[in-house]
Amino acid sequence: MIFFLCLQVILILTKLYDYNLGSITESSLWRSTDYGTTYEKLNDKVGLKTILSYLYVCPTNKRKIMLLTDPEIESSLLISSDEGATYQKYRLNFYIHSMLFHPKQEDWILAYSQDQKLYSSVEFGRRWLLLQETVTPNRFYWMQNCSEAVRSKPFPGYIDSDSLIVQDDYVFVQLTSGGRPHYYVSYWRNAFSQMKFPKYALPKDMHVISTDENQVFAAVQEWNQNDTYNLYISDTRGVYFTLALENVKSSRDLEGNVMIDLYEVSGIKGMFLANKKIDNQVKTFITYNKGRDWHLLQAPDTDLRGNPIHCLLPYCSLHLHLKVSENPYTSGNIASRDTAPGIIVASGNIGSELSDQDISMFVSSDAGNTWRQIFEEEHSVLYLDQGGVLVAMKHTSLPIRHLWLSFDEGRSWSKYSFTSIPLFVDGVLGEPGEETLIMTVFGHFSHRSEWQLVKVDYKSIFDRRCAEDDYRPWQLHSQGEACIMGAKRIYKKRKSEKKCMQGKYAGAMASQPCVCTEADFDCDYGFERHSNGQCLPAFWYNPSTLSKDCSLGQSYLNSTGYRKVVSNNCTDGVREQYTAKPQQCPGKAPRGLRVVTSDGTLTSEQGHNVTFLMQLEEVCSVSRFPTEAFESDLFGTEWIEQNTINEMILSMSTYLIPLLVFLQPLITLEGNIAFTFSAEGMNTITVQVSAGNTILQDTKTIAVYEQFRSLRLSFSPNLDEYNPDIPEWRRDVSRVIKIALVEVSEGTKLLFLNSMIFQN
Incomplete structure (x- = not known):
């Protein structure tokens, strides 16, 4: 039908x-x-x-x-x-x-x-x-107004079949390279960019959950996951993703399609429910700010009979089934409506984890802050009259003739008969709009009988439409916090004692922006929140790489480590402090020159001779040595006589290397130079190569200590298996240990781990 x-x-x-x-x-x-x-x-x-x-x-x-x-x-x-x-x-x-x-x-x-x-x-x-x-x-x-950037082929390979997704202003495609999928996105019909996840997130499957309000909410299954997905949320362009929630439960329907246990609550932007797997237990969490913060659900205080429920967070909480029915004539495990903000009806259980046993029905009329048990068995729930009337019908394979009505957002229920002969119910319909108080129940009187349609009209229950004084203000909040997504929002709700027909929903009464606080900002891409609440660079991320990717004369956004949650409406406060600042791109050092030491380290003991090796990756032939290269503030003409320059030109076959140590220039045609540091500290050396009109430069910092030692570390052979396709994991570990390993010894100063040789 x-x-x-x-x-x-x-x-x-x-x-x-x-x-x-x-x-x-x-x-x-x-x-x-x-x-x-x-x-x-x-x-x-x-x-x-x-x-x-x-x-x-x-x-x-x-x-x-x-x-x-x-x-x-x-x-x-x-x-x-x-x-x-x-x-x-x-x-x-x-x-x-x-x-x-x-x-x-x-x-x-x-x-x-x-x-x-x-x-x-x-x-x-x-x-x-x-x-x-x-x-x-x-x-x-x-697609409208598709640009040439989208029509062109900006990919390093062929797009995987069955991977194209167009949703709102975003276009997504997948390419498989090296046995791994790579995901690309185009925002607002611009050129495609590869979607960037944290370095050690290696996606093997991805599902776009939401693209509301110019932001992508994606569920990503990583290389080490089987029945769970991680939730990631993007910047406006859908390119840079940060982790919102780990290990969200997934399952497959009868056709093999992946279903993520995540539910976007209708009527309140930024509000989601998710079932997270923790130590083989599945628990339900709620967020009011698009995944920045998640909390367990507080169980009802009493059961259906008024008996107290002893359920203490975090050991015990309310858990909900979050499957939504694809059949428009039957309800899923959970329901909410745009026209009834704050009202959520769902099936679930109370305890330490989500269970398929002892399932009851629960309702919240304050956006998930508090819950009430309404039935001890599963029911389908229909929203009528903009949520002013809730209709519940029992899930059963037996014929029924009764249903339940609530006119006070599920606080109390009344039993009504909709047919004189019990009916095997196949579905319920309340379309075309939720203003109506008419529903159609269809089914069979017996398995061999024809379709039966039962029209149920509740308009006779009301004798008038609601007036202004029939409503009360209700402020959206999260456990008492009224500023949600940067604003205080007040809605109209019909007073529970009033029995009038709402008709067209009036919407929110008022919305007032809040002063920005740290709670309105999430960690930016490449940054992670630490125990003190600060967003600091992840061990794999170097913030300076942003400046290296732009050209002189351009500018880039220098991240503070934070980014405001998209669609958050807060103003002033810490907004300016936490917002990325435009910054001019620095001058780039020419490529091609590499400075190393003879022993491969950039740490030395005081008084020891250090030999620097200058290596050109690309050697340029020289036809004329530019005298003006030495007439600069760095070298100064007083350091070099013109006849010395002429002699070097005659003897030079390929390149010239000036070496700067402590702002004392030294000119040589040799590929190495030795130097002894007499004092402790951090010393910067700069090397330039002049070849024709090209100057190549490299700068290195060497740490000099009174005493130091190098430690040799070895790792188990299977670490490569746990870091697939990331060959530089050894370097990342090295950087972490260099920062963290500080040893204080009697009679000596700081002993730093200087260099590490990793062995399989």
Whole structure:
């Protein structure tokens, strides 16, 4: 059965499946113009022998209806422009598998054929044009103003089939290289960029969860995960991702599709629920600021009978099932609505972990801060009258004739009979809008009987519409904190003692920005939050790399380590302090020169001779030595006589190396130089090579101590297996140990770990 409702019109397509033949043998089209009170059978208008397979409605003009015939019998379209009252039939020369309507142009349609061809129509299906062959199923989208940057091929390989995703202003693709997938994103039809995750995050699978408010929320399964995913949240462009929550539970549906245990609460931006796996236990967490902070759910104080519940955080909490039904006629385990902010209904349990046993129904009317138990068994819940009425129907395989109503956001429930004969319920419908107080229950009186439709109209319960004084203000908060996502938001809620029909929802009464605090900022890419709350560079991240990637004369954003949560509306406070500052790109040292010491270390003991080796990676031939290279503030003409320069020119075959130590220039044609440091401290050496009009430069810092020693470290051979495709992990470990290992010994000063040789 397929429903369509538009104002007072309801269209129903029913099909009879013959299990012996393994096919559909009959179909019927029904139409009601009085919201389900009476129905007219339209088989004679579409063809008595026509078998229909699907019903489509134009999303931008619901007067336009399209019916598909069963492709096993014929390939035709039936089109209506009067809400399904009359139809015109058009034959097709291909078999339609699925269709996609344009989000704005009501007559534009994409049709995907059973032989993987993509067709388009700009006449609402009356004529079709072949666009492309061998198209991947479900990987075709409407895009507006597609730029050349998106059309071009900016990738180091071929895009994986079945990887294209277009969602809001983002385009995502996947490429597999070296046995690993790599993900690319285009924002607002600009050129593609590779998505950047923390260095040791090695994705093997990714699912885009949300692209609301110009930000990407993605679930990533990393190389060491099997049944969990990590949640990452991006900057505005969708390029740089930071970790929001680890080890979120995942599962697969009957068709093998991955389902992430994450639920975005409708009506309140930035609010999510997630089931996280901790030591083989699954627990439910909630966030109000897009994943910056997560908390366990406080269990109800009492049970359904009013008995106290002893459940102490963090050892015991409320856990919820977060699966959402893909069937529009049945509810999933959890429900919320944009028009009823703060009201959440879900099934779950109380205890140390999420369980499939002893499942009860719970409701929150204050956005998850407090919860109440409402049923001891699972129920489907329908929102009517903008959430002013909640309808609950028991999950059961037995026929029923009662349902439950609540007019006070689930605080109390009343039992109502909707049919005199018990009905096997197959689904419940409350469309087209939640302003209505009419619902349609459909099912069978017996497994062999025809479809039964029961219209339930609750309008008679109310004698008036709500007035202004029937509402009270309700302030959104998180455990008493009123500033959420940088603003204080106050909503209208109907007073629980008032029984009036709400009609159209009034929305939020007021929104007032808050002063920015550290809580409004997350750690920027490459930074991690430490125990003191500060965002500091991760051991693998060097903030100076940003400046190295830009050119002289340009500018870059120098991160403070923080970035404001996208769509956070806070003002002033620490905003200026935590916001990245534009900074001019520094001059780049020429590439090609490398300075090392003869023993490979950049640490020396006081009084020891240090030999520096100057190595050119690219040797330039010299035709003329520029005298002006020495007429600078660095060298000064007083250091060099012109005849000395001439002699060096005559004897030079490839390059010249001046070495600066303690601002004392020394000119030599040798590839090395020895120097003895007589005092402790950090000493900077700068080497320049002049070759023709090219000058190459490198700078190194050498640490001189009165006494030091080097330690030799060895690692187990399997560490490479735990750091796949990251050959530089040894260098990262080296950097961490160099920073952390400080030893104080009697009679000596600081003994630093100077160099490490890693062995497998």
